[in-house]
Each structure stands twice: as C-alpha cells, then as structure tokens.
Amino acid sequence: MKTMVALGEILIELNSLSPGPLRHVTYFEKHIAGSEANYCVAFTLLGNRCVFVGRVGDDEFGRNAIEWLRGKGVDVGRVKLDPNPTGIFFIQRNYPVPDKSISIYYRKGSAGSRLSPGDLDDDLLREADVVHSTGITLAISETAREAVFEAFERAKVTSFDTNIRLKLWSPEEARETIMNLLRREPLKFLITDTDDSKVLVGESNPDEAYRLLSPYAELVVMKQGPKGATVYYEGEKYFSPGYTVKVEDVVGAGDALGGTFLSLVLSGFPPKKALDYAIASSTLNVTMRGDQEPLPTLQELDEFLREMNK
Ligand code: ADP
Ligand code: CKP
Ligand code: MG
Ligand code: MG
Numbered sequence: 001m002k003t004m005v006a007l008g009e010i011l012i013e014l015n016s017l018s019p020g021p022l023r024h025v026t027y028f029e030k031h032i033a034g035s036e037a038n039y040c041v042a043f044t045l046l047g048n049r050c051v052f053v054g055r056v057g058d059d060e061f062g063r064n065a066i067e068w069l070r071g072k073g074v075d076v077g078r079v080k081l082d083p084n085p086t087g088i089f090f091i092q093r094n095y096p097v098p099d100k101s102i103s104i105y106y107r108k109g110s111a112g113s114r115l116s117p118g119d120l121d122d123d124l125l126r127e128a129d130v131v132h133s134t135g136i137t138l139a140i141s142e143t144a145r146e147a148v149f150e151a152f153e154r155a156k157v158t159s160f161d162t163n164i165r166l167k168l169w170s171p172e173e174a175r176e177t178i179m180n181l182l183r184r185e186p187l188k189f190l191i192t193d194t195d196d197s198k199v200l201v202g203e204s205n206p207d208e209a210y211r212l213l214s215p216y217a218e219l220v221v222m223k224q225g226p227k228g229a230t231v232y233y234e235g236e237k238y239f240s241p242g243y244t245v246k247v248e249d250v251v252g253a254g255d256a257l258g259g260t261f262l263s264l265v266l267s268g269f270p271p272k273k274a275l276d277y278a279i280a281s282s283t284l285n286v287t288m289r290g291d292q293e294p295l296p297t298l299q300e301l302d303e304f305l306r307e308m309n310k
Contacts (some may be wrong), residue, residue: 002048002129002266004159007120007151008036008137009112009144010056010065010079012088015249015289019094022104028090031290032068034112035134035163035255041292042259042281044073048266051075051128053119053151057086057111072292080119082111091251091289099226099247105167107140116143117150129266130188131155135196138177139168145177152185159189161258162196171199182216189265190217191258194224206230207237219271221261221278223254229282231261231275238272243283243308252291257282259295280304 013033016025040050052074056062058081065086066076087110092102107113115137125131133148152158160181164174178200182190190213192200197209206222210232213220219233228242260281264274280301281294288294296304 002263003127004040004043004048004050004262004266005053005124005128005131005151005155006036006040006050007053007115007131007133007148008034009054009087009107009110009115009140010034010037010052010069011107011112012061012065012086013091013251013291014088015091016093020092021095022090022092025092029289031292032065033089033252033291035136035161036132037065037069037074038252038255038291039132039161039259039262040069040074041072042256042295043263045295045297046260046263046267047298048263049075051078051124053078054115055080055082055111055119057082057084059086061086061088062111078119078121078124082114084109084111084114086110087112091249093249099250101249101251103167103251113140113144115141115147117147120147120151120154122154125151125154126156128155128157130157130159130262132159132161132262134161134163135174135178136163136165136168138181139165139174149181149184152181157188158185159191159262160187161191161254162193162200163254164196164199175200186215187217189219189221189262191221191261192223193254194222197222221258221275223257228279229257229275231271233271238275240272240275240279242279245283245287247286249289250286252294253282253285255291256285256295260301276305277301280308
C-alpha cells in the first residue's frame with residue numbers, strides 16, 4: 001500500500017439543487033470538498049492510504065468534514081482544529097454557460113487558510129510515497145504557501161495540480177509563484193490543464209505547453225476538459241478521450257482524474273492505463289453533484305470501462 005500526504009484546505013460545498021443564477025436558488029445541498037481532500041478520497045478508495053495535513057474550524061462543519069473523510073478511509077489524525085471558521089463555497093450550475101459551474105467562495109480568513117509550516121511532520125514527509133498539493137493552497141495565505149514550499153523541499157516524491165483560481169489571486173501572481181515552486185522543486189507528477197498552462201507558459205496547445213513545462217516534471221498530465229486528457233512521460237505521449245454524458249456539475253472532475261491517476265500509477269498501473277481509468281472517474285464526476293460521492297472503486301471503474309466501450 002502506498003502513502004500520499006496531501007496539504008490543503010477542506011471546504012464545505014453548498015451546491016445549488018437547481019441550475020441557474022444563485023439569486024433565484026432556494027435550496028442548497030451540502031457536500032465535503034476542497035481539491036486536496038478530493039484527491040485524498042479518490043486515492044484512498046483505490047486501495048492506497050492518504051494522510052491529510054490541514055486545518056478545519058472547531059465548529060460543526062469542521063467536525064462534519066473530519067468524520068466524513070474518516071468514513072472514506074482518509075487518515076485525518078493530523079488535521080488540526082483552528083479557532084477560525086471552516087471555509088465554505090457555493091456552486092452556481094449551468095448559468096450563464098451551460099455545462100459549466102461557478103464557485104463562489106466564503107473562505108477569507110478561514111481555518112484552512114491558517115495552514116503553516118509548523119503543521120508539517122518531517123518523518124511523515126520523508127516516508128511518504130508522494131506529497132501532493134495544488135495552486136489553491138499556494139493562493140490562500142502566505143503561511144499556507146510557505147508550508148507547501150517547505151513540504152516539497154523535504155519530500156522524496158512530489159505531485160502538484162496547478163488548479164489556478166483567478167478569484168484567489170491574479171494571473172501574474174499565480175504564474176510567478178507556481179513557476180518559482182517548479183524551478184525550485186522539480187516534480188515527479190505535474191497535473192495541469194490547458195487554461196492553466198496558458199497562464200503559466202502562455203500556451204494552451206497541449207504539446208506546446210508540455211514542451212515548455214517538461215523541464216519541471218518527470219510526468220505531465222494535461223487535462224483538456226470534455227475532450228479528455230494527455231499524459232507525457234519518458235518520451236511517450238498518450239491521449240485518452242473523454243465521453244459524452246449529461247453534465248450535472250463539473251466541479252471536482254479534475255481532482256477525480258488526478259487522484260485516480262496518482263493512486264493507480266503508484267499501485268503499478270502503466271500511465272496510459274491509469275489515464276483511461278482516471279478519465280472514467282472524471283466522467284462519472286460530472287454526472288453528479290458533489291465532488292467525493294461519485295468517486296468509484298476499482299471494480300466500479302472496470303464496470304464503467306467495460307460497458308462504455310462495448
Ligand atoms: P479541471 O477542472 O481540473 O481543469 P477538466 O475540466 O479538464 O479538469 O476536467 C477533467 C476531466 O473531466 C476531463 O479530462 C474529462 O474527462 C472530464 N470532463 C470535464 N468536463 C466534462 C464534460 N463537460 N463532459 C464530459 N466529461 C468532462
Ligand atoms: O479542479 P476541480 O474542479 O476538480 O476542483 C474542485 C475543488 O478546492 C472544489 O472542491 C473546490 O473546493 C476547490 O476546487 C476550490 O477551492 O476551488
Ligand atoms: Mg482542477
Ligand atoms: Mg462533480
């Protein structure tokens with residue numbers, strides 16, 4: 001069994017029950033989310049272990065998040081309770097662009113943003129098979145950013161999902177900070193998409209973007225929305241196409257893809273096969289609300305692939 005250590009912020013997701021502008025939505029459904037927590041659940045359900053490092057509020061939502069993640073098998077023994085509130089966000093679905101979602105954050109000063117280098121454990125980082133974080137955690141506070149830089153410095157093997165959120169920082173700040181991390185700590189796994197590569201290296205063409213990003217990672221996964229995704233490694237390139245399905249909410253699909261890919265590659269799947277499974281998981285994710293409820297077991301992914309490719 002492989003161990004991933006993930007650093008980030010768990011958020012409470014309030015997903016609108018009906019599509020359309022939030023000013024006219026009456027009912028919201030609560031889910032546990034946050035990119036790195038999504039990665040952890042995807043990773044764990046496929047037979048590996050994930051230790052989450054971060055903070056939640058000493059409040060009902062914080063307790064809810066810890067109990068939920070523990071129930072999914074995530075190791076929450078290092079999640080700290082913080083006097084600030086657990087961060088939340090709302091999702092507006094399919095408006096004003098059909099098949100797209102908008103995240104509206106209420107997370108400034110949240111417990112999760114208080115993550116700091118003091119929350120790190122040296123032995124845990126050294127012994128982990130992979131240490132993972134995202135651009136979101138670089139953006140939420142100075143101390144969270146320092147924690148990611150320090151953790152990556154101490155880790156043997158690192159994974160990073162660029163996840164650039166322009167509501168949290170400017171494109172210039174995102175580019176400068178993420179490229180600085182990549183230059184200082186070249187990665188084993190870089191998981192990104194064509195919008196983020198445009199911000200980082202000015203390219204949204206997958207092959208061109210890969211060429212510019214390749215000095216910084218041994219393996220790159222380039223997500224391409226509904227089209228699918230491409231993996232580049234050891235001189236090889238493999239594109240796995242997406243599936244056409246009815247879209248309920250696209251939030252969480254990228255994390256489903258990334259968490260599934262990492263777990264299966266660490267379990268010994270060749271990257272091409274792992275990407276096919278990861279695409280399957282991300283496809284299921286867009287058909288339902290909630291980021292973690294749609295995350296499948298290996299058996300469920302096998303069934304998806306068998307039936308969808310008949
Ligand atoms: P991210 O949100 O992290 O940038 P993407 O938008 O590229 O990630 O989505 C990740 C994966 O989810 C895609 O590679 C694809 O398999 C699936 N996906 C995303 N949007 C759709 C969609 N509209 N229809 C079908 N599959 C989708
Ligand atoms: O890139 P994804 O749509 O997979 O990311 C979704 C997550 O952490 C979601 O859970 C949300 O809480 C967030 O990204 C975020 O901060 O935007
Ligand atoms: Mg993403
Ligand atoms: Mg979803």
